[in-house]
Amino acid sequence: MKILSASQIREADAYTIQQEPIKSIDLMERAASRFFQRFVEKFSSEKPILVVCGPGNNGGDGLAIARLLYWHKFQVKVMVPSPTKKTSDDFRTNYQRLPSGIVVLYPDDILQSPQQLDTVLVIDALFGTGLSRAIEGELAQIIQVINASSAYVVSVDIPSGLSSDSDSESDRIMQADETFTFEAPKRAFLLPETHAYCGRWEIIPIDLSKACIEAMECTHFLSTEQVIRGLLRNRSPFQHKGDFGRALLMAGAKQTLGAAVLAAKACLRSGVGLLRVHIPKDASSILNVTIPEAMTWEDPQADCLSQLPDTEAYQAIGIGPGIGQAKETEKLLLQVIQQYRGPLVIDADGLNLLAKQKDGLALLPPGTILTPHLKEFSRLAKKETFGFKRLDALQEMAQKYQLSIVLKGAYSAVALADGSLHFNTTGNPGMATAGSGDVLTGIILALLAQGYSSDQAARLGTYLHGLAGDCAAAELGQEALIASDIISHLPHAFKMLTSASNHI
Numbered sequence: 001m002k003i004l005s006a007s008q009i010r011e012a013d014a015y016t017i018q019q020e021p022i023k024s025i026d027l028m029e030r031a032a033s034r035f036f037q038r039f040v041e042k043f044s045s046e047k048p049i050l051v052v053c054g055p056g057n058n059g060g061d062g063l064a065i066a067r068l069l070y071w072h073k074f075q076v077k078v079m080v081p082s083p084t085k086k087t088s089d090d091f092r093t094n095y096q097r098l099p100s101g102i103v104v105l106y107p108d109d110i111l112q113s114p115q116q117l118d119t120v121l122v123i124d125a126l127f128g129t130g131l132s133r134a135i136e137g138e139l140a141q142i143i144q145v146i147n148a149s150s151a152y153v154v155s156v157d158i159p160s161g162l163s164s165d166s167d168s169e170s171d172r173i174m175q176a177d178e179t180f181t182f183e184a185p186k187r188a189f190l191l192p193e194t195h196a197y198c199g200r201w202e203i204i205p206i207d208l209s210k211a212c213i214e215a216m217e218c219t220h221f222l223s224t225e226q227v228i229r230g231l232l233r234n235r236s237p238f239q240h241k242g243d244f245g246r247a248l249l250m251a252g253a254k255q256t257l258g259a260a261v262l263a264a265k266a267c268l269r270s271g272v273g274l275l276r277v278h279i280p281k282d283a284s285s286i287l288n289v290t291i292p293e294a295m296t297w298e299d300p301q302a303d304c305l306s307q308l309p310d311t312e313a314y315q316a317i318g319i320g321p322g323i324g325q326a327k328e329t330e331k332l333l334l335q336v337i338q339q340y341r342g343p344l345v346i347d348a349d350g351l352n353l354l355a356k357q358k359d360g361l362a363l364l365p366p367g368t369i370l371t372p373h374l375k376e377f378s379r380l381a382k383k384e385t386f387g388f389k390r391l392d393a394l395q396e397m398a399q400k401y402q403l404s405i406v407l408k409g410a411y412s413a414v415a416l417a418d419g420s421l422h423f424n425t426t427g428n429p430g431m432a433t434a435g436s437g438d439v440l441t442g443i444i445l446a447l448l449a450q451g452y453s454s455d456q457a458a459r460l461g462t463y464l465h466g467l468a469g470d471c472a473a474a475e476l477g478q479e480a481l482i483a484s485d486i487i488s489h490l491p492h493a494f495k496m497l498t499s500a501s502n503h504i
């Protein structure tokens with residue numbers, strides 16, 4: 001699914017108005033009534049509602065929503081900007097359409113007795129995607145008092161004050177509990193710095209022109225279930241284990257064999273035909289006992305990995321989980337990068353060792369997958385960035401070095417060599433636990449060995465990892481979740497993706 005920028009949404013609005021054709025005020029009515037329909041599914045008419053409206057079309061939506069709620073017996077008041085403020089045409093039309101039974105307040109009425117906010121549900125229609133600067137004056141104060149109150153807030157399209165696709169200039173941003181957004185998700189919903197402003201968000205379709213949206217060039221996408229299902233291949237009854245690839249996992253050091261075990265188990269649970277694990281000397285018996293399905297190759301060193309095995313027989317290599325940062329291991333990583341010609345996934349200390357090199361990224365074969373978390377990404381980029389600037393840096397890195405990079409976190413962002421960014425939609429905070437990254441490496445390695453391209457393996461692997469984590473959390477709760485639970489729920493995740501649809 002495409003994630004449109006504010007200007008692309010404006011373009012799609014204008015195109016729809018012209019081509020459908022539909023008047024702007026009628027498109028606003030459609031948006032308001034779709035919002036209303038979803039709102040009444042979720043909220044009862046018992047709690048009084050205050051719709052706070054700004055001067056533009058987001059405020060116009062708010063007025064139309066207030067009218068629909070009033071007609072359906074909700075107790076509604078609206079707040080509009082002071083009469084001296086300039087308003088949009090569609091705002092004024094909807095203001096005129098407001099039933100006389102609806103009480104109209106001005107910002108001062110609320111600022112003088114903010115305690116009234118504690119008893120209402122607020123529908124936030126102050127500013128939408130037309131925001132062009134930080135909010136000031138009376139409406140900024142309104143945001144502050146609403147945020148300080150105990151009112152439940154449902155934002156129309158986007159929390160007011162939040163910039164949809166650039167870093168927000170101020171902290172005068174509505175803190176929503178829920179956001180009903182029109183037609184397409186907004187980028188700010190997906191960033192660690194801003195996603196919390198939106199609360200739970202969902203898309204309200206308003207039937208903007210499909211042809212227009214399809215024709216739009218887009219760099220940001222949401223990895224929905226439908227998209228991911230399209231990536232997953234069916235197995236034919238005549239395929240045998242040789243068809244599902246041989247993978248080599250280089251993982252573990254003396255104190256961190258657990259990382260090797262987790263990555264190896266995850267790899268085996270993700271459909272690989274055959275797996276060999278390169279581990280430090282004397283660790284074979286541990287691995288053979290814990291994972292009888294895996295074969296091993298013992299390094300001559302007992303503390304760390306130091307020697308390159310014969311890599312020819314393998315369709316993919318994964319390196320990094322628990323390998324530590326010994327000099328010998330650093331040399332080994334560089335040998336792998338320079339000599340192996342198949343697809344590679346590098347994680348954890350593999351990334352840290354890479355970041356130590358002068359221009360380590362330039363050494364990587366095109367198509368390599370990196371799976372950094374935020375700190376590892378900063379090390380690789382050799383600078384710390386935040387918000388939209390971090391996303392830019394991520395896109396640039398993937399494009400410049402022709403890599404697939406999974407920036408891990410909520411809505412993990414997968415940057416591809418073609419410059420596109422794909423935000424993952426599965427996963428939960430319970431997965432922020434030791435070993436979770438090792439599991440992801442194992443899954444991606446299995447997919448690469450099975451012949452998925454690095455673009456596909458990065459997106460599909462990230463989605464499956466999150467989905468398995470969601471299945472685990474549904475059964476066990478987020479607090480108790482450990483990395484092994486993600487592995488044990490991988491079969492459910494695969495089954496969900498190959499059976500009937502029930503995700504966004």
Ligand SMILES: NC(=O)C1=CN([C@@H]2O[C@H](COP(=O)(O)OP(=O)(O)OC[C@H]3O[C@@H](n4cnc5c(N)ncnc54)[C@H](O)[C@@H]3O)[C@@H](O)[C@H]2O)[C@@H](O)CC1
Binds near residue numbers: 013027130134135136
């Ligand atoms: N026909 C359309 O274009 C549709 C628009 N819709 C709604 O319209 C919204 C966009 O409406 P607008 O473009 O009117 O913009 P907004 O309602 O977001 O903002 C209103 C106007 O205020 C001004 N402004 C921007 N930042 C400001 C600030 N910090 N302080 C004071 N004034 C500021 C700008 O001139 C802006 O156009 C969407 O978010 C959505 O809710 C929906 O009704 C669907 C259809």
Ligand SMILES: [K+]
Binds near residue numbers: 126127156158159
């Ligand atoms: K809003």
